[in-house]
Amino acid sequence: MKITILGCGYQGLVTGTCFAENGHTVICVDNNADTIALLQEGKLPLHEPGLEELIVRNLEEERLSFTTDLPRALEGSLMVFLCVGSPSDKDGNVDLDNVLSTAEEIARIREGYQIIVNKSTCPPGTAKKIEVLWRSRNPGDVVVNPDFMKEGSAVDDFLRPDRIIVGCRDIRVQEMMRELYSPFLRTGKPFLAMSPESAEMAKYATNAMLAARISLMNQLADLCEAYDCDIADIREAVGMDSRIGPTFLFPGIGFGGSGLPRDVAVCARLAEEAGLEHDLISAITAVNQRRRQQFLQKILDYYGEEIREKRLALWGVSFKARTDDIRDAPSLDIIEGLCHAGAQVVVYDPVAGPKVAARYGEHIEMAQKYYGALDGADGLIILTEWNEFRRPDYARMGKLMREKVIFDGRNLYTPSVMKEQGFRYFSVGRKTV
Ligand SMILES: NC(=O)c1ccc[n+]([C@@H]2O[C@H](COP(=O)([O-])OP(=O)(O)OC[C@H]3O[C@@H](n4cnc5c(N)ncnc54)[C@H](O)[C@@H]3O)[C@@H](O)[C@H]2O)c1
Structure with a gap:
């Protein structure tokens, strides 16, 4: 055909x-x-x-x-x-x-x-x-x-x-x-x-459900941090329940891209237009937006006024791994917040580099290699779960960096290992070491 x-x-x-x-x-x-x-x-x-x-x-x-x-x-x-x-x-x-x-x-x-x-x-x-x-x-x-x-x-x-x-x-x-x-x-x-109407709604409903899991997991991660629990253990415990299942339960800096954020907002708008309550649907978006700011605030609080003298390396910009799509990526809010605070930002992404460079021009520095971004850095911020970031050479990282601090928005590393390696390590829903 x-x-x-x-x-x-x-x-x-x-x-x-x-x-x-x-x-x-x-x-x-x-x-x-x-x-x-x-x-x-x-x-x-x-x-x-x-x-x-x-x-x-x-x-x-x-x-x-x-x-x-x-x-x-x-x-x-x-x-x-x-x-x-x-x-x-x-x-x-x-x-x-x-x-x-x-x-x-x-x-x-x-x-x-x-x-x-x-x-x-x-x-x-x-x-x-x-x-x-x-x-x-x-x-x-x-x-x-x-x-x-x-x-x-x-x-x-x-x-x-x-x-x-x-x-x-x-x-x-x-x-x-x-x-x-x-x-x-x-x-x-x-x-x-x-029916065509149900098929149209099926897409929004699926994305609202997926987004709800992520936002709920992110709030549970905050709870874990407050009560000295590890969200990785909780994720396993929850995901093993056959009524729940293990996918879409990874905590982090929130969801982005051209689909989930937009489709949840459309669901709320459709409910509003029909005169229906949509507090739960709207909360998904509110939690997600706060997520980005919360993570940024962690970084700003750590450096305080001195952030203006800091050179911060950023690994990963695309809204998820294996794509160059940066539409509504959480990383964009974080990059913009850091630049606004006066930090010098050096970015590496395995494939989204050209899109990031086109968006920010001279406001940020682009690194061609991921270790290159760490040269003289006062901290590393990880925003996308690219596989190549998962098992780096910690000793080499430590030698390149001026200050051994990592803010990991994707929980790629094990806190005890990072402590052993001499890094100050902030992650999501786990104790800072
Ligand atoms: N990206 C995804 O993963 C995904 C998944 C499911 C559904 N969708 C849906 O698919 C649709 C497209 O999404 P996308 O991510 O591919 O968008 P995109 O922006 O990557 O691609 C849209 C393409 O359409 C072209 N275009 C726009 N108007 C045109 C016209 N009048 N004639 C010919 N070409 C035209 C644009 O030049 C562009 O290349 C959206 O409605 C999206 O919600 C996307």
Whole structure:
């Protein structure tokens, strides 16, 4: 089948490439000509493990192509996947302009029957709006197909999903979607069919639930610090309960990225608009925002006024490991807070360096290697759980640093080991040593 993908960001590239990998002919469209030029050469505008290799292979085998030419991309395609951004502000108001104007543009161009599949995260009721635009000229169907891939393991998540959710009103279209996804569901994972509105809500509900676990765990970490307990022990104790499970229970500096913070805010906004209570949902966001400030305050309290003379090394900026995505990363608030306080900040991130440099310019110093950032540093601040930070050479670190202090926002090290190595070590939900 020929498939058209609209939007060549994280979502669109992974979706298009994985369908091509399954033998479909996929044409991906973006209105950013620089992005398309890069992709046509088999180069990526973003970092996602395993994706480049698949793109190159499918380009070579002519199952995958990239263009800015929307009319050409739509020719002969039965399904068009919308993977454009659907940004929202901090109050949870979603800007649907991009999604709706793209759907309208395609409706204007297309000839004959087509199915539009919305993978962009949109509030319940959006599919209905798309339906009106979509059917204004030609017959067609609208499907909601939320995605749950995680940046950093997106290819694997797409190829081996926990479930596929499809919201549509037509049983034949539903069966076509089942057939499309059947190669990904061979291990018996479920295909869940529901109304478009429920499918739209399923994405927000999932993210609100995940975010709630993190915020609750972070408050439990504070409790552990106050009562001399170790959150790592508590996490194990809690996670072993079969009613709870072990994932999404790691305490830290809070969640970030383009999904969780935004989707929780949208949930609160939707409740507000429906005249419903949303104190629990809103608390998830409030706890998360405070988290960043609390961690920053720990650093500011330690150095006091002298922070203006301090050179602080920072490891990791991306909102999580294995991605270069820095959208709403907790690290940004911490970098900005440190710069505001007058510290000299030296940053290292394995892949997000260019995005960080473009954002902060001369306000911060970029290090090319992670030990390089430590040279003459009065402290190290760890903000992303990159694997390469997990077992460093402590002796080498100690020699490079002027002051052996570590603020670890991801609990990568063992306090007793850090004490033995002569570091002052601050972590989350554990005793400072
Ligand atoms: N990133 C994720 O992990 C993820 C996971 C699940 C769902 N989603 C959803 O997928 C959607 C896209 O997210 P993303 O992270 O890929 O965003 P992104 O910003 O990385 O990519 C969006 C792409 O769409 C392109 N675009 C915008 N308007 C266009 C238009 N009119 N025509 C053609 N191209 C256009 C942009 O140039 C950009 O390349 C969002 O709604 C998001 O909520 C993302």
